[in-house]
Amino acid sequence: MTSPDVVLRTATADDFEPVATMLGVVFHHTQDPAVLAVERPLVDPARGLVAVDGDTIVGHAAAFERDMAVPGGVALPCAHVTGVGVLPTHRRQGILRRLMEQQLRDVAAAGREPIAALWASETAIYPRFGYGAAGARIRFQADLTSTGLPAPAPGRLRAGPPDTLRPELVKVYDEVRVRRPGWSSRDEHWWTYLLSDVASERDGATERQAVVHEGTDGTVDGFALWRVKNEWNRGGPAAEVRVDEVVAAGPEAYRALWRFLFSLDLTRELSYSFATPDEPLLHLVAEPRRLGATAGDGLWVRLVDVPGALRARAYSAPLDAVIKLTDAILPANAGRWRLTTDGARTTCERTTEDADLVCDVLELGAAYLGGTSLAALGRAGRVHEARPGALAAADTAFHWHQAPGGAEVF
Numbered sequence: 001m002t003s004p005d006v007v008l009r010t011a012t013a014d015d016f017e018p019v020a021t022m023l024g025v026v027f028h029h030t031q032d033p034a035v036l037a038v039e040r041p042l043v044d045p046a047r048g049l050v051a052v053d054g055d056t057i058v059g060h061a062a063a064f065e066r067d068m069a070v071p072g073g074v075a076l077p078c079a080h081v082t083g084v085g086v087l088p089t090h091r092r093q094g095i096l097r098r099l100m101e102q103q104l105r106d107v108a109a110a111g112r113e114p115i116a117a118l119w120a121s122e123t124a125i126y127p128r129f130g131y132g133a134a135g136a137r138i139r140f141q142a143d144l145t146s147t148g149l150p151a152p153a154p155g156r157l158r159a160g161p162p163d164t165l166r167p168e169l170v171k172v173y174d175e176v177r178v179r180r181p182g183w184s185s186r187d188e189h190w191w192t193y194l195l196s197d198v199a200s201e202r203d204g205a206t207e208r209q210a211v212v213h214e215g216t217d218g219t220v221d222g223f224a225l226w227r228v229k230n231e232w233n234r235g236g237p238a239a240e241v242r243v244d245e246v247v248a249a250g251p252e253a254y255r256a257l258w259r260f261l262f263s264l265d266l267t268r269e270l271s272y273s274f275a276t277p278d279e280p281l282l283h284l285v286a287e288p289r290r291l292g293a294t295a296g297d298g299l300w301v302r303l304v305d306v307p308g309a310l311r312a313r314a315y316s317a318p319l320d321a322v323i324k325l326t327d328a329i330l331p332a333n334a335g336r337w338r339l340t341t342d343g344a345r346t347t348c349e350r351t352t353e354d355a356d357l358v359c360d361v362l363e364l365g366a367a368y369l370g371g372t373s374l375a376a377l378g379r380a381g382r383v384h385e386a387r388p389g390a391l392a393a394a395d396t397a398f399h400w401h402q403a404p405g406g407a408e409v410f
């Protein structure tokens with residue numbers, strides 16, 4: 001069933017509150033005016049699409065304009081897709097499909113962002129629009145009584161309210177982020193939003209705390225943001241350390257910060273939701289099994305401009321391959337592309353040569369940040385190898401030595 005009475009239009013500044021109310025219904029939560037106050041400066045109405053039935057906003061999808069780090073230390077403009085929802089009364093009538101297709105066509109026509117990315121509420125939703133699961137998100141629920149402590153590290157720790165330490169947090173984050181595929185740029189509005197610490201969002205835990213690490217030369221080279229959910233039971237103290245972020249420029253800062261977080265008195269558990277499959281912490285504790293790691297999907301990536309995106313990133317090995325693509329929504333991406341790289345310098349041109357690999361744009365989005373294996377997609381029957389050896393070569397080239405992750409959900 002389709003909904004002919006529903007029309008799509010670009011959002012305006014006046015839509016902010018009705019959209020927020022609609023998203024409250026869609027995501028089952030009551031909007032807190034204090035949260036809306038810090039979210040409003042993030043929103044550029046021109047990047048929002050609303051679906052309207054008469055006077056009622058019944059659907060919405062938007063994008064933030066931010067850069068995303070991709071392999072090779074490159075900060076690439078990326079449509080950070082967000083706020084997707086359709087009212088329960090209007091579901092399964094094709095409104096999401098219309099929003100997603102329009103949004104992708106708009107991003108492609110604007111020509112600024114070769115990729116789009118999102119965090120999915122449900123994994124079944126986005127493949128049909130060409131988004132591929134670009135990496136795993138590891139959550140830790142660590143038992144601090146048995147995991148063991150990371151070894152001591154040189155340097156000094158300095159704690160304080162996050163707002164006071166903000167210039168140092170910004171400096172470290174900006175130094176680190178381009179080397180971390182999947183990490184996004186943060187302008188001043190993002191920092192204000194991320195550090196806002198609205199009481200209704202604390203889930204009974206303390207205010208957010210910050211600690212910075214100074215190396216032996218006095219340079220600030222890492223920080224952590226965390227809070228504690230206090231708890232006492234019959235056995236005594238049983239609080240949980242809830243870690244929001246650990247950002248470290250080097251191994252000493254990383255070890256010192258995690259040792260600190262693992263050593264807080266009166267705590268027995270630690271949770272952290274943004275680890276990667278290659279998280280160094282797995283190699284720093286005596287009982288990594290007791291970190292309680294569970295894996296789920298992380299960022300989803302969609303190539304909007306295939307040659308632009310493939311040229312923008314670096315590769316782990318030389319490659320010369322013809323890739324034949326399908327793309328049901330953006331036909332300019334479909335067809336055969338010859339991708340040639342020595343690792344750093346890359347060309348990607350249309351070709352009439354025979355294909356070495358055949359897949360959908362979704363599979364290249366999945367592999368784009370270097371975390372999802374093209375060979376595994378081949379074994380799943382989702383990438384077809386037309387020339388023997390082409391899949392192994394492409395898998396090696398697309399893989400990256402730092403697994404992708406995201407610093408926050410947007």
Ligand SMILES: CC(=O)SCCNC(=O)CCNC(=O)[C@H](O)C(C)(C)COP(=O)(O)OP(=O)(O)OC[C@H]1O[C@@H](n2cnc3c(N)ncnc32)[C@H](O)[C@@H]1OP(=O)(O)O
Binds near residue numbers: 086
């Ligand atoms: C980046 C983000 O913001 S992620 C957040 C996504 N939003 C939510 O999860 C909020 C709750 N859910 C919703 O608001 C809606 O159910 C939406 C937005 C997920 C789907 O909206 P709808 O307008 O019902 O989707 P629409 O009718 O266009 O469906 C498009 C296709 O996706 C499928 N689909 C839609 N939602 C889902 C779902 N939750 N799970 C599986 N498939 C789905 C439909 O079956 C349809 O398939 P088809 O193309 O093969 O026919």
